[in-house]
Amino acid sequence: MKVKVLQNILDANTQMAQKNQRLLDNHRILALNIMASPGAGKTSLILKTIARLKDKTRIAVIEGDIASTIDADRISDQGVAVVQINTGGGCHLDANMVENALNNLKLNEIDLLFIENVGNLVCPAAFRLGEHKRVVLLSVPEGDDKPIKYPMMFTESEAVVINKTDLMPLLDFDLDAFKRKVIGLNPDVEIFQLSAKTGQGLDPWLSWLEAELKSLRA
Numbered sequence: 001m002k003v004k005v006l007q008n009i010l011d012a013n014t015q016m017a018q019k020n021q022r023l024l025d026n027h028r029i030l031a032l033n034i035m036a037s038p039g040a041g042k043t044s045l046i047l048k049t050i051a052r053l054k055d056k057t058r059i060a061v062i063e064g065d066i067a068s069t070i071d072a073d074r075i076s077d078q079g080v081a082v083v084q085i086n087t088g089g090g091c092h093l094d095a096n097m098v099e100n101a102l103n104n105l106k107l108n109e110i111d112l113l114f115i116e117n118v119g120n121l122v123c124p125a126a127f128r129l130g131e132h133k134r135v136v137l138l139s140v141p142e143g144d145d146k147p148i149k150y151p152m153m154f155t156e157s158e159a160v161v162i163n164k165t166d167l168m169p170l171l172d173f174d175l176d177a178f179k180r181k182v183i184g185l186n187p188d189v190e191i192f193q194l195s196a197k198t199g200q201g202l203d204p205w206l207s208w209l210e211a212e213l214k215s216l217r218a
């Protein structure tokens with residue numbers, strides 16, 4: 001019985017996610033669901049991307065956190081439209097929350113929408129939001145074994161970003177082993193390695209975003 005209830009919740013969420021995606025498609029907005037552990041660098045990557053793309057791309061952000069507006073304030077300081085969702089304890093965003101957030105954005109003025117999910121390497125993977133692409137960040141200090149321990153996050157994503165590569169010399173992160181594990185789970189996934197702090201390695205990530213934007217508009 002419990003399984004059935006959970007299934008109903010997931011079905012309802014999937015339907016709402018499809019509705020969100022239709023709305024985004026109608027406005028030709030590329031939406032990315034950014035998922036990772038707390039502190040992996042989600043907000044830092046969004047901020048660096050804003051700094052590099054905002055002159056040619058209209059960007060907006062939906063920030064998901066259990067509490068506070070700290071991240072939304074950081075985004076807003078850059079002059080970018082942002083809506084904060086506080087889940088009040090919930091460990092992930094769902095499609096209903098995102099629908100409410102979309103109602104509070106000027107969709108005609110957006111090309112690229114980042115949805116920063118709640119910091120968690122487990123729950124966000126199970127809930128579609130209406131995004132076009134799912135991106136999981138893994139920062140080097142978290143260790144190269146995480147695809148084995150949290151496989152769903154890696155099987156459900158279209159892109160993996162290895163962040164904090166500037167810390168690589170200090171740690172024993174095995175980059176090749178990590179990539180092998182990720183490709184073993186998800187052979188078609190895009191893998192980027194960068195430092196959201198220094199900006200090193202950012203160009204392939206930006207090129208991928210620009211190509212995705214272009215293909216949505218083609």
Ligand SMILES: Nc1nc2c(ncn2[C@@H]2O[C@H](COP(=O)(O)OP(=O)(O)O)[C@@H](O)[C@H]2O)c(=O)[nH]1
Pocket residue numbers: 036037038039040041042043044045119163164165166167194195196197198
């Ligand atoms: N050394 C280093 N620190 C980073 C990098 N990216 C983010 N950080 C730091 O990691 C901490 C958490 O970053 P934040 O973007 O808030 O992570 P979030 O919780 O995933 O949004 C902050 O102190 C950042 O300055 C990176 O590439 N290298």
Ligand SMILES: [Mg+2]
Pocket residue numbers: 042043044071116
């Ligand atoms: Mg954040």
